Amino acid sequence: EIVLTQSPGTLSLSPGEGITLSCRASQSVYSNIAWYQQKPGQAPRLLIYDASNRATGIPARFSGGGSGTDFTLTISSLEPEDFAVYYCQQGNRWPLTFGGGTKVEIK
Amino acid sequence: EVQLVESGGGLVQPGESLRLSCAASGFTFSSYEMNWVRQAPGKGLEWISNSSSSGSSIYYADSVKGRFTTSRDNAKNSLYLQMNSLRAEDTAVYYCARTYYSASGSRLLYFDHWGQGTLVTVSS
Numbered sequence: 001e002i003v004l005t006q007s008p009g010t011l012s013l014s015p016g017e018g019i020t021l022s023c024r025a026s027q028s029v030y031s032n033i034a035w036y037q038q039k040p041g042q043a044p045r046l047l048i049y050d051a052s053n054r055a056t057g058i059p060a061r062f063s064g065g066g067s068g069t070d071f072t073l074t075i076s077s078l079e080p081e082d083f084a085v086y087y088c089q090q091g092n093r094w095p096l097t098f099g100g101g102t103k104v105e106i107k
Numbered sequence: 108e109v110q111l112v113e114s115g116g117g118l119v120q121p122g123e124s125l126r127l128s129c130a131a132s133g134f135t136f137s138s139y140e141m142n143w144v145r146q147a148p149g150k151g152l153e154w155i156s157n158s159s160s161s162g163s164s165i166y167y168a169d170s171v172k173g174r175f176t177t178s179r180d181n182a183k184n185s186l187y188l189q190m191n192s193l194r195a196e197d198t199a200v201y202y203c204a205r206t207y208y209s210a211s212g213s214r215l216l217y218f219d220h221w222g223q224g225t226l227v228t229v230s231s
Contacts, residue, residue: 001169034207034217036152043202043221044152055207055219087152091216095168096142096154 002026002090004099012107015078021102023071023088032092035064035073038101039084047086048073078104109133109220111203116225123193123229129186129203129222137161137181140206142218143188145199153199157206157216158186171197193229200224 003026013019023033031051036044046055048064051071061076075082083106088099115127129141143156156177157166165177176189186203204218 032216036218038152043223044218045221046207046217046219049207049215049217089152089154089217094157094166096157096216098152098154101151 002097004088006099006102010103012105014107015080017078019075021073023099025069028068029090029092031067033071034089036087037084111222113203113222113225116227118228120231124191127188131184136184141186142204144202144204147199195229198229200226
């Protein structure tokens with residue numbers, strides 16, 4: 001099973017700041033990584049697929065990068081609605097696995 | 108508009124069974140792989156099952172293999188999760204989620220639409 005490790009666990013930031021979240025895979029997943037955003041009481045929302053492609057309707061302030069085992073999600077300037085938990089997920093092999101999440105909270 | 112609506116959750120005792128349903132609308136259900144993903148209270152996401160578009164091929168996470176069975180009825184646009192021998196650690200919100208297909212039609216093992224989830228609580 002491919003283990004995804006996300007860091008940091010929690011980030012405290014102010015609106016307008018930029019942020020980069022990290023996701024590291026226990027073995028290469030090539031570019032088969034997605035990022036999701038989840039707000040309290042809601043289902044996750046797909047943000048990024050195949051490491052760097054924005055899903056439909058996702059604002060340009062969200063960008064993804066990386067390949068192999070190291071991946072990043074960058075939010076260029078935090079909007080109030082961006083405070084949430086972010087998960088990475090690998091779609092390279094079964095079983096599909098998620099990282100433990102990074103919580104982005106308002107400072 | 109794509110809609111996925113789960114139902115069937117509730118409180119059950121350890122060892123009991125429960126069947127979840129996911130009603131799909133707004134897309135051609137029979138053309139899409141579907142998944143079950145769960146989230147224990149206050150915890151992260153765990154993929155547990157994938158069904159091919161026809162239902163002939165099913166994958167499971169080790170944590171549920173042999174206890175849970177996924178099936179689908181394409182005529183009813185519905186996905187099901189039969190959960191047997193339930194344990195306390197199965198307590199979670201269960202989501203059905205659609206597999207993502209790129210604009211070129213390639214199947215990518217991500218989830219582009221999710222239901223609102225249904226809560227399963229296993230407790231004596």
